[in-house]
Amino acid sequence: MKILVTGGAGFIGSNFIHYMLEHHPDYDIINLDKLTYAGNLENLRDIGPGKRYRFERGDIADADLVRGIMDQGIDAVINFAAESHVDRSILEPASFIKANILGTHVLLDTARERRISRFVQISTDEVYGSLGATGRFTEETCLRPNSPYSASKASADMIALAYHRTFGMPVLITRTSNNYGPYQFPEKLLPLAITNLMEDRSVPIYGDGLNVRDWIFVMDNAEAIDMVLHKGEDGEIYNIGAGHESTNISLVSSVLGIMGKPSSLIAYVKDRPGHDRRYAIDPSKIMTALGWSPRTTLRDGLKMTVDWYTKNVGWWKRVRSGEYLEYYEKNYSAKGLKTDSR
Ligand code: NAD
Ligand code: TDX
Numbered sequence: 001m002k003i004l005v006t007g008g009a010g011f012i013g014s015n016f017i018h019y020m021l022e023h024h025p026d027y028d029i030i031n032l033d034k035l036t037y038a039g040n041l042e043n044l045r046d047i048g049p050g051k052r053y054r055f056e057r058g059d060i061a062d063a064d065l066v067r068g069i070m071d072q073g074i075d076a077v078i079n080f081a082a083e084s085h086v087d088r089s090i091l092e093p094a095s096f097i098k099a100n101i102l103g104t105h106v107l108l109d110t111a112r113e114r115r116i117s118r119f120v121q122i123s124t125d126e127v128y129g130s131l132g133a134t135g136r137f138t139e140e141t142c143l144r145p146n147s148p149y150s151a152s153k154a155s156a157d158m159i160a161l162a163y164h165r166t167f168g169m170p171v172l173i174t175r176t177s178n179n180y181g182p183y184q185f186p187e188k189l190l191p192l193a194i195t196n197l198m199e200d201r202s203v204p205i206y207g208d209g210l211n212v213r214d215w216i217f218v219m220d221n222a223e224a225i226d227m228v229l230h231k232g233e234d235g236e237i238y239n240i241g242a243g244h245e246s247t248n249i250s251l252v253s254s255v256l257g258i259m260g261k262p263s264s265l266i267a268y269v270k271d272r273p274g275h276d277r278r279y280a281i282d283p284s285k286i287m288t289a290l291g292w293s294p295r296t297t298l299r300d301g302l303k304m305t306v307d308w309y310t311k312n313v314g315w316w317k318r319v320r321s322g323e324y325l326e327y328y329e330k331n332y333s334a335k336g337l338k339t340d341s342r
Contacts, residue, residue: 001076002076005080006031007033010038011084011218012218012221014040019222021047023226024226025052027052030056031053032066032081040319042315075118076116082122082152083095083149083152087331087337089152090148091337091339099152100153100156104156104159108159119160120172120173123174125279126147126150127157129150130144130278131277132277133278139175157237161235164234172234172236172238173236176216180301190305191316193252193255194309195316196265200261202265205252206272206275207272208268210247211277216240223295224290224292228286231290243294270337
């Protein structure tokens with residue numbers, strides 16, 4: 001099988017490529033990535049020379065480039081490429097519309113033209129919006145996205161489903177909860193907390209810290225996506241989650257415990273505008289229909305993640321330098337995201 005993975009130099013995409021090269025050594029993988037601030041070829045540097053893997057730098061919204069790649073006998077497209085950070089979508093929504101909606105549309109159009117036999121759109125639980133204290137998202141839950149990021153992902157999902165219903169394209173969608181693990185850019189809560197704590201700096205907690213996220217170790221998500229690719233039904237949506245709900249404060253407290261750091265390093269800051277209160281995924285469909293189940297407990301996953309960042313200080317120090325620091329200083333203060341600075 002020859003697979004086009006887009007966004008494969010980012011966090012989940014690079015973990016997915018490692019997973020696929022290990023589990024399907026006879027597959028060819030082309031990784032198309034624009035290398036935005038979040039794309040990092042260091043995430044893939046340990047891929048040995050004998051592997052059937054190739055990198056192409058470029059934008060998924062570049063139709064000529066995408067056509068040229070899909071003409072190389074691609075069997076399946078897995079679209080991870082996206083602007084992915086909610087805070088950035090609040091500061092600069094336009095890049096999210098371009099990458100997440102227009103980019104996905106170019107991929108869909110080209111895959112349709114070239115009669116690609118599988119198209120997996122990687123989406124998120126955030127498209128469902130926010131839950132109250134009870135209930136979980138099923139694949140039937142109405143979409144009520146609240147941030148420019150989640151609205152752009154929901155739009156891409158709608159276009160992808162329309163291509164299935166209207167043109168019969170073999171589209172499948174995964175909607176996963178919050179991933180964590182190696183190679184996650186340290187702007188997201190967990191790697192931000194771990195790397196700040198390693199330098200004895202404080203961890204900013206938005207609002208009251210009681211917002212709930214449902215956490216999944218990235219390799220469990222990679223396995224689920226592999227199953228959707230091979231066994232999923234065209235036109236279907238699959239929720240992926242490990243059932244590990246946690247408030248942000250409780251999650252960060254667990255990290256403090258694992259790292260042996262004091263709770264005085266927690267700093268409550270101004271809340272994120274439009275901050276979704278709670279996400280919780282019901283993964284029954286993928287468990288029953290495809291036989292997937294998560295392997296990693298939250299405790300073990302957190303320990304493995306802390307361990308990875310501890311052993312890969314060079315990796316996160318490099319991504320946290322230069323442009324990233326300038327961006328961070330411009331847009332964040334000790335009191336939180338500077339949304340009123342425009
Ligand atoms: P990431 O920001 O770490 O990586 C995104 C990658 O896409 C980067 O390598 C970037 O260079 C690339 N990219 C961005 N725009 C591009 C473009 N126009 N053309 C080509 N490449 C482009 O993101 P991630 O956390 O790995 O997320 C991957 C996917 O999974 C996204 O679609 C995201 O919406 C989805 N998702 C993420 C999570 C999560 O918790 N991180 C949860 C659910 C779904
Ligand atoms: O400094 C912080 N302090 C804080 O309290 C940051 C960066 C976040 N938070 C809170 C906001 C959220 O409630 O922690 C929670 C997690 O925040 P993020 O790591 O930014 O993730 P989230 O907004 O939940 O979105 C993530 O999961 C779904 C990914 O970034 C998305 O790409 C994915 O679709």
